[in-house]
Amino acid sequence: MLEDGRTFRGRAYGAQGTALGEAVFATGMTGYQETITDPSYARQLVVQTAPHIGNTGVNADDAESRRIWVAGYIVRDAARRPSNWRSESTLDEQLAEQGVVGISGVDTRAVTRHLRERGAMKAGIFSGADAGRPDAELLAEVRAQQGMAGARLAEEVSVDEAYVIDPADHGWAGEPLGTVAAIDLGIKSMTPVRLAERGIRTHVLPAATTFEDLRALDPDGVFMSNGPGDPATADVQVAMLREVLDHRIPFFGICFGNQILGRALGFGTYKLRYGHRGINQPVLDRRTGKVEITSQNHGFAVDAPLDGPVTAPEERYGRVEVSHVSLNDNVVEGLACLDIPAFSVQYHPEAAAGPHDSAYLFDRFVELMASSKNKESI
Numbered sequence: 058m059l060e061d062g063r064t065f066r067g068r069a070y071g072a073q074g075t076a077l078g079e080a081v082f083a084t085g086m087t088g089y090q091e092t093i094t095d096p097s098y099a100r101q102l103v104v105q106t107a108p109h110i111g112n113t114g115v116n117a118d119d120a121e122s123r124r125i126w127v128a129g130y131i132v133r134d135a136a137r138r139p140s141n142w143r144s145e146s147t148l149d150e151q152l153a154e155q156g157v158v159g160i161s162g163v164d165t166r167a168v169t170r171h172l173r174e175r176g177a178m179k180a181g182i183f184s185g186a187d188a189g190r191p192d193a194e195l196l197a198e199v200r201a202q203q204g205m206a207g208a209r210l211a212e213e214v215s216v217d218e219a220y221v222i223d224p225a226d227h228g229w230a231g232e233p234l235g236t237v238a239a240i241d242l243g244i245k246s247m248t249p250v251r252l253a254e255r256g257i258r259t260h261v262l263p264a265a266t267t268f269e270d271l272r273a274l275d276p277d278g279v280f281m282s283n284g285p286g287d288p289a290t291a292d293v294q295v296a297m298l299r300e301v302l303d304h305r306i307p308f309f310g311i312c313f314g315n316q317i318l319g320r321a322l323g324f325g326t327y328k329l330r331y332g333h334r335g336i337n338q339p340v341l342d343r344r345t346g347k348v349e350i351t352s353q354n355h356g357f358a359v360d361a362p363l364d365g366p367v368t369a370p371e372e373r374y375g376r377v378e379v380s381h382v383s384l385n386d387n388v389v390e391g392l393a394c395l396d397i398p399a400f401s402v403q404y405h406p407e408a409a410a411g412p413h414d415s416a417y418l419f420d421r422f423v424e425l426m427a428s429s430k431n432k433e434s435i
């Protein structure tokens with residue numbers, strides 16, 4: 058049931074009961090397991106536009122975090138029997154085990170068209186005994202929940218304890234090339250792995266990490282991850298990032314990390330009507346003129362001028378340009394600082410799931426750290 062009263066009926070899937078959240082649609086044809094375990098989907102009811110979901114089951118390797126984060130799951134045709142040599146369990150079982158309420162047999166095309174026209178909105182899934190409650194009561198419950206604008210969620214999904222991802226465990230034979238302090242705002246597990254594959258040791262740190270804690274690690278670079286919620290609430294991380302930038306420590310941000318860099322530079326953020334979610338999103342790299350097909354999951358964006366470079370509103374950070382832009386709607390998809398070592402993208406170069414066109418961004422971060430080191434020794 059959507060906030061505006063539009064209601065769709067289907068069959069209970071996964072756990073039974075009530076799920077409340079923001080209804081959003083995701084357009085990936087593959088990668089449902091990576092989607093449901095992406096912490097950026099916390100408090101969202103995800104509608105999959107691909108009609109067949111669950112066909113290849115679930116396995117321990119493809120999870121992008123320690124649990125399922127979607128608040129609810131809406132599909133058209135749930136596989137009754139998965140078939141894949143890697144499958145260890147069914148999606149239905151996993152949802153049920155983790156208490157995630159889903160619904161199948163829904164006209165997901167109609168839901169998606171509705172959300173596309175009216176925008177992402179509050180919604181609820183009601184199954185089992187809850188499905189029998191009066192509609193008016195359910196609608197009141199849907200409307201009473203907190204919306205995504207103004208939601209502060211990164212601390213809720215972040216780790217409590219720091220951990221390290223080591224290059225030696227990901228096929229890197231030599232000595233590590235450097236150390237990155239990664240702030241976990243809802244980090245996907247493939248992100249530090251992509252750095253490890255390039256010889257970088259990553260300390261994954263809780264969302265509330267202070268600049269002093271981070272500095273104690275003497276990192277060659279700082280990274281801020283993707284994460285759920287409204288970037289306008291990330292004041293703690295914005296203040297921390299400003300200290301990183303003031304000390305000229307090389308910085309790379311993904312998704313929420315891009316929004317935090319935007320805010321640290323003095324730009325605003327705003328909520329998109331229905332967002333970008335899927336693995337088929339075209340982005341222009343404005344410096345090379347190349348188009349990359351990207352993996353995305355964001356409902357907010359940075360409000361920065363496309364005709365740059367411009368001096369950042371926080372003038373001490375010098376010039377900045379919008380490095381990447383969405384070819385669907387011209388939304389800012391990347392920021393590059395010209396006078397300090399910092400850049401970020403709004404999409405997901407770790408590509409889990411998704412095409413690998415954007416892998417070069419991890420190389421760019423490694424190069425940025427190396428060239429900053431050389432500068433120090435000069």
Ligand SMILES: NC(=O)CC[C@H](N)C(=O)O
Nearest residue numbers: 097283284312313356357
């Ligand atoms: N994947 C992300 O980091 C998303 C960032 C933010 N929560 C948004 O919706 O835009």
